[in-house]
Amino acid sequence: MTTLVDKVRDDIVERLQADQLTLPTLPEIAVRVRAVAEDPESTIVRLTTVISQDTAVAARILKVANSPLFRATQEIRDLHHAISRLGMDYTSNLAIGLAMEQMFQATSDIIDERMRRNWHITTQVALYAAKLSERCEVSEDEATLAALLHRIGVLPILTYAEESEHLQLDGIHLDKLIGHLHARLGQVILERWGFPLELITVPETYRDLTKDLGTVTHADLVTVANMLLFADKQNYFGRTDWRTTPAVARLDLPTDRRDHVVQSIHQAVADNQGLF
Numbered sequence: 428m429t430t431l432v433d434k435v436r437d438d439i440v441e442r443l444q445a446d447q448l449t450l451p452t453l454p455e456i457a458v459r460v461r462a463v464a465e466d467p468e469s470t471i472v473r474l475t476t477v478i479s480q481d482t483a484v485a486a487r488i489l490k491v492a493n494s495p496l497f498r499a500t501q502e503i504r505d506l507h508h509a510i511s512r513l514g515m516d517y518t519s520n521l522a523i524g525l526a527m528e529q530m531f532q533a534t535s536d537i538i539d540e541r542m543r544r545n546w547h548i549t550t551q552v553a554l555y556a557a558k559l560s561e562r563c564e565v566s567e568d569e570a571t572l573a574a575l576l577h578r579i580g581v582l583p584i585l586t587y588a589e590e591s592e593h594l595q596l597d598g599i600h601l602d603k604l605i606g607h608l609h610a611r612l613g614q615v616i617l618e619r620w621g622f623p624l625e626l627i628t629v630p631e632t633y634r635d636l637t638k639d640l641g642t643v644t645h646a647d648l649v650t651v652a653n654m655l656l657f658a659d660k661q662n663y664f665g666r667t668d669w670r671t672t673p674a675v676a677r678l679d680l681p682t683d684r685r686d687h688v689v690q691s692i693h694q695a696v697a698d699n700q701g702l703f
Contacts, residue, residue, distance in 0.1 A: 431594070431596075431600060432600055432603045432604060432607070435587070435591075435594065435596070435600070435604060436604060436607050436608060439583075439584070439587055439604075439608060439612075440608075443611075443612070443615065448583055448587070449583060449586055449587070449590075450583050450612075450615070450616055450619065451530050451579070451582045451583065451586075451616060453526075453620045454526040454527070454529055454530065456477075456478070456480070456481040456484055456522070456526045457522070457523045457526040457527075459477045459480075460474070460477055460478065460519050460522045460523055460526075461519070461523060463477055463519065464515065464516070464519035464520075469515070471507060471510050471511055471515060472507070474510055474515055474518060474519065475506050475507045475510055478506060478510070478518070478522055479506055481526070483525075483528075483529070484522050484525050484526055485506050487521075487525045487703065488506060488509050488510065488513070488518060488521065488522060488525075489503065489504075489505075489506060489509045490702065491509075491513065491521060491702060492508075492509035492510075492512045492513055493509075494699055494702050495698050495699060496557075496699055496702065497512060497513070516566070516568055517566075517567065517568040519568075520568035520569060520571065520572040521568060521571060521572070523572060524553070524571055524572045524574075524575030524576065525575070525703065527546075527549075527575055527576070527579065528546055528703075530582060531543060531545060531546040531582070533585065533586075533589050534589070535589050535592070538585050538588055538589040541585055541598070541601060542581075542582075542585055545578055545581050545585075548578065548656070549574065549575055549577070549578050550575070550702075550703035551656050551696070552574045552577065552649060552652045552653055552656055553570075553571050553574035553575050553652075553703060554652075554696045554699055554700075554702065554703070555574075555651070555652035555653075555655045555656055555692065555696055556570040556571060556573065556574040556648040556649055556652040557570050557571045557574075558692050558695050558696060559648050559651055559652060559655075559678060559692070560648060562643075562678045562679060562680070563642075563643035563647075563648070563677075563678060564642075564643065565643060565644070565645055565648060569625075569626075569645060570645065570648045572626065573625075573626055573629050573645035573646070573648065573649055574648070574649050574652060575703075576613070576617060576622070576626060576629065576630075577613065577629050577630055577633055577649045578609060578613065578630070579613045579616050579617065579630065580608065580609035580610060580611065580612035580613030580614070580615075580616060580630050581605050581609045581613075582616075583612050583616075584601070584604050584605055584608055584609060584612065585601070588601060588604075609630065610630045610631045610633075610634060611630075611631065612630075613629075613630025613631070614627055614628070614630050614631045617629075617630065625644065625645050626645060628644075628645075628646060629645055629646045629649055632644075632646040633646045633649040633650045633653065634650070634663070635650075636650065636667055636672050636674070637672075637673065638650075638673065638674070639673040639677075642677070643674075643677045643678060647674040647677060647678065648678075650672075650674045651672075651674050651675060651678055651680065654667050654669065654672070654675070655689070655692060655693065655696075658684050669682040669683075669684065670682045
């Protein structure tokens with residue numbers, strides 16, 4: 428098993444270095460939303476026009492605007508009012524992040540299941556990161572986007588596996604490859620997509636539980652969000668000692684996982700299940 432994992436890992440790295448690895452391209456809706464967001468002359472009307480052309484993203488934006496997250500007193504039924512409530516920055520980052528979902532699909536049932544599972548984990552981390560952003564100066568929309576992008580490096584690995592059916596990579600092999608490579612690939616993808624440095628570094632650093640940069644970073648939020656999501660699991664993040672993790676201290680979180688503050692975060696996430 429290890430020999431196969433090493434062989435595939437080396438092949439992926441060689442293809443990456445030779446610029447021969449199939450990397451995902453940023454979805455068209457995300458490209459267009461980003462263009463609007465970066466234009467200082469943009470208006471809510473223009474952003475509404477762009478997002479309305481993707482019915483799936485538009486529906487999600489409406490769902491978020493009407494969610495408990497924003498405590499809506501009256502139901503919002505049109506996209507323009509939803510964007511007005513959320514704000515252009517929040518809407519833009521959310522739309523870019525949500526556009527990623529359309530990339531997590533495959534023709535093979537086995538790979539498609541892995542992609543859907545990966546997207547589910549990603550969205551759960553996003554809910555926790557958004558809630559944790561209340562404890563620092565990183566905005567909620569940036570925390571959400573960082574979380575929705577942090578596992579983007581899984582995509583080329585699963586695409587490679589789908590294109591190499593003869594290798595018969597099972598779930599254990601895939602998990603090992605993802606553990607070895609998704610951080611590096613994620614950084615390369617975000618660099619090519621032109622995201623800012625604070626997002627580019629997230630895939631490479633969110634698994635570093637010892638990092639201590641003084642202030643709360645986007646990666647810190649994703650790190651602790653994963654710790655909360657997997658708090659009762661016997662995996663990398665589930666086995667983490669909260670008492671020795673600097674990100675927990677920087678967010679001023681109790682180290683007792685049963686503390687009422689921690690439980691209130693779990694409850695807030697539970698209240699917004701299915702949001703993404």
